[in-house]
Amino acid sequence: MVAKGVIKKGEYFDSVTLMLVARDASKIDGVIDATIVMGTAQNKSILEMSEMLLDEFRNASDNDLIIAVKAKNEAAAVSGLKSTQDLLERSRQKTTDSSEYMPKSIESAFKVLPGANMVIISVAGKYAAEEAMKALQHDLHVMIFSDNVPKDKTLEIKKLGREKGLLVMGPDCGTAIINGAPLGFANVVNRGDIGIVSAAGTGLQEVSSIISNEGGGISQGIGTGGIDMKKDFGGLSFLTGLEALIADPQTKIITLISKPPHPEVLERIGEVLKTNKKPVVAAFLGADPALVKSIGAIPASSLEEAALLSVSLSKDVSMEQFNKEIKESENKLKELAKGLAKQLQPEQKYLRGLFQGGTLAYETQVILKDMIGEINSNVPLDPTLKLADSWRSVGHTVVDLGEDEFTVGRPHPQIDFSLRNKRILEEARDKSVAIIYLDVVIGHGTNLNPGEELAPVISEARNAGNALIIVTVTGTDRDPQNKHKIVKMYKDAGAIVLERNASASRLAGYILQNPRGN
Amino acid sequence: MVDMDKANKEALRRLVSATPKLVGMGKAIDVVPGMKKNMLLHSGPPVTWDRMCGPMKGGVIAALIYEGMAHTKEEAETLAASGQIEFSPCHHHQAVGPMAGIVSPSMPVYIIENAAFGNKSYATMNEGLGKVLRMGAYSPDVIERLKWMEEVLYPTLDRAIRFLDGMDMKSIIAQALHMGDELHNRNRGATSLFYRAIAPAIVRTTSDPLVIEKVLRFIDGNDHTFLNLSMATAKASLDPARNIEGSTMVVCMARNGTDFGIQVSGLGDEWFTAPAEVPPNALYFAGFTKDDANPDIGDSSIMETAGLGGFAIGAAPAIVQFTGGTPKDALNKTLSMYEITIGENTAYQVPYLNFRGTPTGIDVRLVVEKGLLPFIDTGIAHKNPGVGQVGAGLVDAPMEVFKKAIIAFSKKYA
Amino acid sequence: MKTLDLFTSELKVINVGLTSFKESLEQEGFKVIQVDWRPPAGGDEEVMEALRKLMGK
Secondary structure, three states, X not given: OEEEEEEEOOOOOOHHHHHHHHHHHHOOOOEEEEEEEEOOHXXXXXXXXXXXXXXXXXXXXXXXXXXXXXXXXXXXXXXHHHHHHHHHHHHHOOOOOOOOOOOOOHHHHHHHOXXXXXXXXXXXXXXXXXXXXXXXHOOOEXXXXXXOOOHHHHHHHXXXXXXXXXXXXXXXXXXXXXXXXXXXXXXXXXXXXXXXXXXXXXXXXXXXXHHHHOOOOEEEEEEOOOOOOOHHHOOHHHHHHHHHHHHOOOOOEEEEEEOOOOHHHHHHHHHHHOOOOOOEEEEEOOXXXXXXXXXXXXXXXXXXXXXXXXXXXXXXXXXXXXXXXXXXXXXXXXXXXXXXXXXXXXXXXXXEEEEOOHXXXXXXXXXXXXXXXXXEEOOOOOHHHEOOXXXXXXXXXXXXXXXXXXXXXXXXXXXXXXHHHHHXXXXXXXXXXXXXXEEEEOOEOOOOOHHHHXXXXXXXXXXXXXXXXXXXXXXXXXXXXXXXXXHHHHHHOOXXXXXXXXXXXXXXXXXXXXXXXX | OOOHHHHHXXXXXXXXXXXXXXXXXXXXXXXXXXXXXXXXXXXXXXXXXXXXXXXXXXXXXXXXXXXXXXXXXXXXXXXXXXXXXXXXXXXXXXXXXXXXXXXXXXOEEEEEXXXXXXXXXXXXXXXXXXXXXXXXXXXXXXXXXXXXXXXXXXXXXXXXXXXXXXXXXXXXXXXXXXXXXXOOOOOHHHHHHHHHXXXXXXXXHOOOHHHHHHHHHHHHOOOOHHHHHHHHHHHHHHHHHOOOOOOOEEEEEEEEOOEEEEEEHHHOOOOEEEEOOOOOEEEEOOOOOHHHEOOOEEHHHHHHHOOOHHHHHHHOHXXXXXXXXXXXXXXXXXXXXXXXXXXEEEEEEEHHHXXXXXXXXXXXXXXXXXXXXXXXXXXXXXXXXXXXXXXXXXXXXOHHHHHHHHHHHHHHHO | OHHHHHHHOOOEEEEEOOHHHHHHHHHOXXXXXXXXXXXXXXHOHHHHHHHHHHHOO
């Protein structure tokens, strides 16, 4: 063991700085102990106790700084001493202020930001309700991203919100766009005159992105969370959102998105729409169009159709013109399908849809069930078609990777691609697979490198087997990820890339209906 | 149900309207309520000899030797364990003590009077740094110093205090906050102010210049001279706020090196305790590490209870680095305490917060609701008796004591 | 109407939970403050219940 030291004459540091530097110095490789003290008698006796009072220190005065280092060997002591002196110098340079005060509660946050009008809550479900109540009691609108909020508390919050005329977006609400701001997982879209109320997170992302990409704009995108339209909650949040859009001067077209609502809820929506004069497009995916018409809304059979219809209404395009355009693009899609189908081998029969977005998984099943028959799923339309093992595909399969069995202890699939990437390669090696179908939902809150993380896997999959890979990308050019680059990367890797889930689903349907492209 | 907010307002009002004054001194047996010839007071909640930590046992040994009740460590230990010595918390006798906080019958104590409510509080004189009784040292030089303090320091100070007709403690504390003190770990400003006030009085009331010199040098050589006075001041200010029906204000936080305890105004004399812990984020003096540290000990957390110490750390840039950061971090630390206190003490101001009053009156409900614990800016003793202070740091009060208090409060009032 | 007030005012958000939501808003130029949140009563259900009784919830 070797001790080395140096005296710095006339240097003053306060004792706390010295202690901090000494603490960091003791962590240097090879250093056993470091001491940095002013040369007072008391400090010198402490040094003596630790066997670090070198001869040269004995004459140090109160105004001299002693730096002493104990190390395993000579070399370590010398370098340790130098490093310690560097640390000391650097401590002098610490001038930057740390961050601003972070309030510890909604109450104190409100004091720091008195004009606050919205609270976003994403803490564990067990606590989310209390926080939401606090927000509502302060007259703040609230978005609750958290799920697993107890039922009775959920009802309490939604009721209070409705009473007070405040938005309660959630629980279980992943997406909202308020005043153009992306809340939760949301895309950066153009502002405009189309207002959306959605009980489906990725549904809102898909519709708002397509609207924006087609030159339309969003006034407000109000999310309600997936459970709102059930009987228990009576669409309480949905109704508040709808009333808000009816009253909003900026909103000229209203678009509604949901799985088919409970009949009682549908009736309530009908009641509200009685006094409404604005056009309402409703994508209640899988619902009977006649029912939708009966409450005074224009039925859309898909998210894509809802978006396109809304844009047409916003731009005053005639229905005739609209239908003409739809027919043209559909023909193009069928042509594309024919060409692609020719690439398939006879034994390739099945679709394997691996989804990040729950609503998109649902929509694809709704579209394809009439085109290709039974689709097994972990979230099937028909309960008899539930997969025995979500990790094993059987026949035509659609998997929602955002479901609990996949996400326990893991980030959401819109953030973490690893699970799906593995599954893609498994499906690629299965010779009976005709199409691997993937959605990629970009925007704020999601994976920042969807290109780099998925394109190589697509390449590998194309090399491992003969399955076609269809990718649908949801998002806009203004999103933090570079959409153009991503689309190109996927195409270069060998995927067929579209930017609309419904079209992509129908493409898959046309291919499978006519497998050899005849 | 009882109006807790109203009760708390009253508790805070009493706390901030205190008029604490150092009026004189006396021997513990003569002036401390309930003191007995065979009694030793200690810091923190009640604890038995067998559960006492190293430094406290050392302090007990020193006190017994000092009192002449034992001559050796072994004799003292036997006596302490025999049941003939009665151990009682300082707090049960309107007293407070730093670290081991041992008060024995012959020890002189300061007397603080809170004229606004007529109550008093008591604390011994601070011995200095290093090998001292409050850190558990019991060697002959410790005893010798204690004797000098009893025979020379005490009468000198007492005469001087009475000559001055007493000394206003609140104004010293208020000024010290403007001088970079927080009155727990940093008392240099307050000690200096005390020295300025008392020195001329000592010169006037003591004839021997050698005694005058020694006394003045003793005060000068110990930055923490004022600590015991600030603790007694905090105690005197808080005691009138005890026993207010329905109040959730904490009136006492104290540790004995084994347990951490609090008392709550609306819950009477009941102690809520949890194991005391070694501060996890501390700075240690040269040659010492976390392995040497004793768990949290001392009545000095009365400072935070009264809105000073850690709660005023934004006023003490010099020791700010114990928070592990910059002066801004220290301000943020103080700011966070406003979230768990009933109000502010406008007499005690933090200059860097535009002279805002310190966060005062810990509300148990807010601590539990926000999951935000009061933190204490404290010194750390060596776990072995007699070594002394080995470091300093910030320690959070344990959540368990506040949880227990809430459950008890709910049972009593809801 | 409170929702109209929201739509016609500057959006100012209090974020309780995932910091990525705050970052997204800041990137797009919106005002947001992060709450340094921790679970009440350290997550202890019995204590939370006692607290609720006291706070009259």
